[in-house]
Amino acid sequence: MTLELSSLTALWWAVIFSGLYHGINPGMGWPLAVSAGLMERKHSALPVALAMLAFGHLIAMLAILLPFSLVTTLLYWEEEIRIGAGMLVIAMGVYLLINRRHPKFLARVHPSRLALWSFLAAMAHGAGLMLVPIYLGICAIGADDTGHLAARELMGNNIMNALAVAFAHTLAMTVAGGLIATIIYFWLGLKFLSKTWFNLDVVWALSLILVGGFGVYSAYAGH
Amino acid sequence: MNMRPDPTFHPTAQLAMKAPVENYGFTVMLSPDGSQPDGIAVVDLNPKSDTYGEIVHQVLATEKGDEFHHFGWNACSSSLSPLTGHAFLERRYLIVPGIRSSRVYVIDVKEPLKAKIHKVIEPEEIFEKTGYSRPHTIHCGPEGIYVSTLGGGGKDGTDGPPGIFIMDCETFEVIGRYEMDRGPQDKHYDFWWNLPQDYMVSSEWGLPPQFEGGLVPDDLLSNKYGHSIHFWDLRKRKNIQTIDLGENHQMALEIRPAHDPAKSHGFCGVVVDTTNLQGAIFTWWRDDDGTWQAKKTITIDPVPADPDDLPDMLKGFGAVPPLVTDIDLSLDDRFLYVACWGLGEMHQYDVSDPMNPVLAGKVEIGGIVAKHKHPNGKDFAYGPQMVEISRDGKRVYWTNSLYSTWDDQFYPNDEGGQMVMARVGENGGLELDKDFYIDFPKGYRSHQIRLEGGDCSTDSFCYPNV
Numbered sequence: 001m002t003l004e005l006s007s008l009t010a011l012w013w014a015v016i017f018s019g020l021y022h023g024i025n026p027g028m029g030w031p032l033a034v035s036a037g038l039m040e041r042k043h044s045a046l047p048v049a050l051a052m053l054a055f056g057h058l059i060a061m062l063a064i065l066l067p068f069s070l071v072t073t074l075l076y077w078e079e080e081i082r083i084g085a086g087m088l089v090i091a092m093g094v095y096l097l098i099n100r101r102h103p104k105f106l107a108r109v110h111p112s113r114l115a116l117w118s119f120l121a122a123m124a125h126g127a128g129l130m131l132v133p134i135y136l137g138i139c140a141i142g143a144d145d146t147g148h149l150a151a152r153e154l155m156g157n158n159i160m161n162a163l164a165v166a167f168a169h170t171l172a173m174t175v176a177g178g179l180i181a182t183i184i185y186f187w188l189g190l191k192f193l194s195k196t197w198f199n200l201d202v203v204w205a206l207s208l209i210l211v212g213g214f215g216v217y218s219a220y221a222g223h
Numbered sequence: 224m225n226m227r228p229d230p231t232f233h234p235t236a237q238l239a240m241k242a243p244v245e246n247y248g249f250t251v252m253l254s255p256d257g258s259q260p261d262g263i264a265v266v267d268l269n270p271k272s273d274t275y276g277e278i279v280h281q282v283l284a285t286e287k288g289d290e291f292h293h294f295g296w297n298a299c300s301s302s303l304s305p306l307t308g309h310a311f312l313e314r315r316y317l318i319v320p321g322i323r324s325s326r327v328y329v330i331d332v333k334e335p336l337k338a339k340i341h342k343v344i345e346p347e348e349i350f351e352k353t354g355y356s357r358p359h360t361i362h363c364g365p366e367g368i369y370v371s372t373l374g375g376g377g378k379d380g381t382d383g384p385p386g387i388f389i390m391d392c393e394t395f396e397v398i399g400r401y402e403m404d405r406g407p408q409d410k411h412y413d414f415w416w417n418l419p420q421d422y423m424v425s426s427e428w429g430l431p432p433q434f435e436g437g438l439v440p441d442d443l444l445s446n447k448y449g450h451s452i453h454f455w456d457l458r459k460r461k462n463i464q465t466i467d468l469g470e471n472h473q474m475a476l477e478i479r480p481a482h483d484p485a486k487s488h489g490f491c492g493v494v495v496d497t498t499n500l501q502g503a504i505f506t507w508w509r510d511d512d513g514t515w516q517a518k519k520t521i522t523i524d525p526v527p528a529d530p531d532d533l534p535d536m537l538k539g540f541g542a543v544p545p546l547v548t549d550i551d552l553s554l555d556d557r558f559l560y561v562a563c564w565g566l567g568e569m570h571q572y573d574v575s576d577p578m579n580p581v582l583a584g585k586v587e588i589g590g591i592v593a594k595h596k597h598p599n600g601k602d603f604a605y606g607p608q609m610v611e612i613s614r615d616g617k618r619v620y621w622t623n624s625l626y627s628t629w630d631d632q633f634y635p636n637d638e639g640g641q642m643v644m645a646r647v648g649e650n651g652g653l654e655l656d657k658d659f660y661i662d663f664p665k666g667y668r669s670h671q672i673r674l675e676g677g678d679c680s681t682d683s684f685c686y687p688n689v
Binding site for chain 1: 311367689
């Protein structure tokens with residue numbers, strides 16, 4: 001039980017950490033918030049833009065997590081689902097490693113449609129997938145504790161878990177990205193934009209593989 | 224792939240102005256009769272160098288008769304836009320089209336002294352994938368490299384309208400046509416845009432039969448060259464408004480939007496007004512209700528001349544038209560440079576108030592009748608033509624050839640290629656540098672100039688000035 005509690009805590013920290021990680025990544029949109037604030041020539045445009053980016057990201061997380069929350073009710077297949085999900089995340093990472101081209105369709109989104117852009121960027125980069133193994137881990141621990149619950153209640157629990165994971169992750173992302181955007185917008189200036197922008201493509205792809213690998217391992221190991 | 228953005232990518236025009244100055248320039252070498260391959264001359268622009276103001280390297284085309292004209296970079300500061308996701312491209316390749324052959328060369332200039340051809344895109348690939356011909360202006364944009372063309376399909380390029388096609392910014396593969404709804408646009412020349420505001424503006428010269436063999440006087444006098452500018456929803460690829468500048472305003476060429484993307488205005492140069500031979504600049508802008516407007520804000524008068532001093536084409540008029548063939552806007556959106564190729568003058572206008580430009584400086588060099596000499600005492604063939612401004616706005620470079628067959632019509636006795644430079648005063652004013660004068664190798668004329676690290680007619684910015 002203690003072990004489970006601590007691993008549950010660790011998984012929730014992973015949710016927060018992945019949020020901070022996504023938030024720091026310029027590819028998830030914080031430079032757009034700086035741009036919005038400057039283009040509209042008013043400070044309030046910055047938080048509005050951050051909120052739009054957060055909303056798009058949240059929807060992208062839910063679009064990935066909610067379908068998994070439905071299949072988690074198939075307790076009998078739990079291990080297979082978790083292994084499959086882990087493999088899927090690994091595959092996405094490998095794909096991004098091999099295909100280093102940037103998704104062109106993102107460039108066709110109008111610059112003011114930040115929520116749509118954020119949603120598509122998250123989907124294209126597998127941001128939601130990165131959460132799946134963590135989320136399934138949380139659900140598995142929940143299922144162990146409440147093994148006697150009816151499938152419907154379990155599903156309800158898992159949907160609540162999906163919402164909580166997506167919210168916590170997005171909140172962390174927005175705090176991290178918002179902090180950088182705000183510091184650049186108010187204090188450092190745009191000169192730092194090109195200095196703070198690192199190419200995270202490879203790191204990102206490796207993160208997916210790492211998280212996917214964790215998913216597969218923890219499914220085998222029981223948690 | 225880089226870990227950090229290319230050091231020549233600048234979020235804003237202001238920051239680009241403060242960046243290190245250019246060390247090299249790249250200038251088109253044109254063999255007007257196609258007897259030698261065209262090329263790109265690498266010019267040393269570092270005043271501390273022993274070879275300052277000299278051509279230090281040449282990249283020659285693989286074929287002859289391409290007719291190099293305009294060219295551009297594979298990437299500019301707009302790559303920093305998070306929307307495009309291309310922040311780690313390098314501003315490294317020059318995309319150089321041949322407007323006569325429709326062949327496109329990709330030249331790697333990472334090491335300017337060892338610049339070399341990286342890839343050649345054969346005309347057939349462009350014909351097949353786009354139905355366009357005679358590629359011209361290059362800009363790096365959201366979906367890749369955008370290339371405007373002057374001709375449609377068929378041998379003489381009149382089978383269908385010309386337009387813009389897109390190339391992949393990493394592989395240089397031709398992807399296909401840009402336009403989804405071109406509206407009334409049926410001719411093409413230049414284009415540029417404002418990326419955050421998501422609009423594009425394009426202009427019109429004429430169709431290939433109207434320029435390839437030389438200017439067609441009957442077409443000009445019956446106002447058959449282009450005289451409209453088109454406004455596009457950039458990402459929807461749709462023509463949203465066409466403004467006819469008036470059919471007498473023949474050849475609406477260069478489009479120069481303000482570099483600060485928070486502004487919604489720009490300029491367009493008109494070669495000649497057929498009612499009075501004036502050259503003109505139009506200011507275009509977007510109204511509060513979203514409609515586009517254009518108004519003539521600069522006119523330059525022709526200068527009376529003895530018909531004996533004039534080429535056949537102009538004898539009947541008894542005057543030299545200014546012939547506004549190129550314009551360029553400094554990165555601070557303050558000075559607009561206007562090449563008067565016929566008169567032999569380079570004008571500098573203060574356009575701080577874009578609706579009321581004020582002449583701030585002027586240089587006289589070359590000219591159909593005036594034939595002003597360079598301050599070093601040497602001749603300058605033709606007149607001031609393609610102009611490029613240093614990022615910091617302190618140096619203005621230009622060359623002298625317009626287009627092979629047109630040079631011969633307006634300047635039948637001139638030959639040669641030159642590149643010169645003028646210095647800009649603290650508050651305007653323009654003065655030729657006596658020591659900067661590049662004579663091109665025999666048999667070559669000179670055309671567009673690009674500056675190492677970006678320049679005022681290629682760099683687009685995604686962040687407004689602060």
